[in-house]
Amino acid sequence: MEFAKNNDLFSQNINQSEVFPVSFKELEKEAKESMAAGAFGYVQSGAGGEETLQRNIASFSKYAIVPRFLKDVSTLDTSITLFGRTYPYPLLIAPVGMQKIAHVDGEIATAKAAAAIGIPFIQSTVSSYSIEEIAEATADSPKWFQLYWSSTDEEISYSMVKRAEEAGYEAIVLTVDTVVIGWREEDVRNQYSPLKQGFGKANYETDPVFMSSIPMNDFDSVIQGILDNIQHPALNWEKVAELKKRTSLPILLKGILHPEDAKLAVANGIDGIIVSNHGGRQLDGVIASIDALPAIVEAVEGKMPILFDSGIRRGSDIVKAIALGADAVLIGRPFMYGLAVGGQKGVEKVLENMLQEMKVSISLAGVTKLKDLRNLIIKNPHSVF
Numbered sequence: 001m002e003f004a005k006n007n008d009l010f011s012q013n014i015n016q017s018e019v020f021p022v023s024f025k026e027l028e029k030e031a032k033e034s035m036a037a038g039a040f041g042y043v044q045s046g047a048g049g050e051e052t053l054q055r056n057i058a059s060f061s062k063y064a065i066v067p068r069f070l071k072d073v074s075t076l077d078t079s080i081t082l083f084g085r086t087y088p089y090p091l092l093i094a095p096v097g098m099q100k101i102a103h104v105d106g107e108i109a110t111a112k113a114a115a116a117i118g119i120p121f122i123q124s125t126v127s128s129y130s131i132e133e134i135a136e137a138t139a140d141s142p143k144w145f146q147l148y149w150s151s152t153d154e155e156i157s158y159s160m161v162k163r164a165e166e167a168g169y170e171a172i173v174l175t176v177d178t179v180v181i182g183w184r185e186e187d188v189r190n191q192y193s194p195l196k197q198g199f200g201k202a203n204y205e206t207d208p209v210f211m212s213s214i215p216m217n218d219f220d221s222v223i224q225g226i227l228d229n230i231q232h233p234a235l236n237w238e239k240v241a242e243l244k245k246r247t248s249l250p251i252l253l254k255g256i257l258h259p260e261d262a263k264l265a266v267a268n269g270i271d272g273i274i275v276s277n278h279g280g281r282q283l284d285g286v287i288a289s290i291d292a293l294p295a296i297v298e299a300v301e302g303k304m305p306i307l308f309d310s311g312i313r314r315g316s317d318i319v320k321a322i323a324l325g326a327d328a329v330l331i332g333r334p335f336m337y338g339l340a341v342g343g344q345k346g347v348e349k350v351l352e353n354m355l356q357e358m359k360v361s362i363s364l365a366g367v368t369k370l371k372d373l374r375n376l377i378i379k380n381p382h383s384v385f
């Protein structure tokens, strides 16, 4: 892995031919203008009273970086290695379903943007394009598959995992926090369901096991089949163990918030976890993801990689999450807004700006390697929390 010379940090991305929203707030505002009201509400909102959605953001300010100086930061190594593959940055594209609600190119645009930067794209089960379509559009760039457990027939899950393996995907992310869909008032208010409109059916209508499980091969039967299938309250550790036996790919559990669940993941031979509260879209009132991280890092004792999401809005947030023990982070809404505003180029711009701020922040913290960030954070004594 080549170390980046730090000289380019001074350019601040100001030689841009066109103006693209810089801050998350500006980006969100432009995305709102580009999207239909129901679609924007679906992406932006959180569950219940949005206590967790707000806490995810606010809690980052509880942690303060204490920089070191005079350390020679003229070269910077931001690379990470996960499951044997090295990536240039500790950043991944979170699985976000139904991306056609933001842009007609949907996941194809996002996956190409991730490929251009060299970071993993995690594809949702309920994506607008199928596993095979995305694989074809992006050749051998790193891709992982997020699985929503299939409640009507587990063979549908295994079939999708097999397809992901055959298409060259490199890990399976089993989301565990969505046993039932969260209570989302904005969607009730807007009477908006992208699933019912067919935005999330690509992997189902191309799956032979799913298609043979529904009575007829038409739009209504496919959608009803997905609706019957998608919530999976019976998911448990035994089924996870069975999934582990059925694939040779590494398995990560996404949605872990309790240190005891992290320990169980280690005990069950799971390959990694993603500390996440689903961006505040599932159980409202839960702990901010960043507040859950330190105890989980302690519980895991370095036995598997710990990824993090929910609330990353800028490069310095990435620095804080890594300083608190995450190996890498995922982003959801920021890239979705980039997609809505500018398709593939929009996603690339969001990633570039975030990574540039991350590099500047690491350098200004006096660090040249990610692992050296570990000792540089304190709980902010002036916090209002």
Ligand code: FNR
Pocket: 042, 043, 044, 056, 094, 095, 096, 097, 124, 125, 126, 146, 175, 254, 276, 277, 278, 279, 280, 281, 309, 310, 311, 312, 330, 331, 332, 333, 334, 336
């Ligand atoms: C999501 N998320 C999600 N997670 C998952 O495992 N499968 C999915 O299909 C989806 N779909 C989805 C749709 C939309 C519109 C959003 C905003 C999020 C959750 C996602 O992977 C991630 O956990 C959060 O987005 C992280 O929080 P931030 O970055 O949005 O704050």
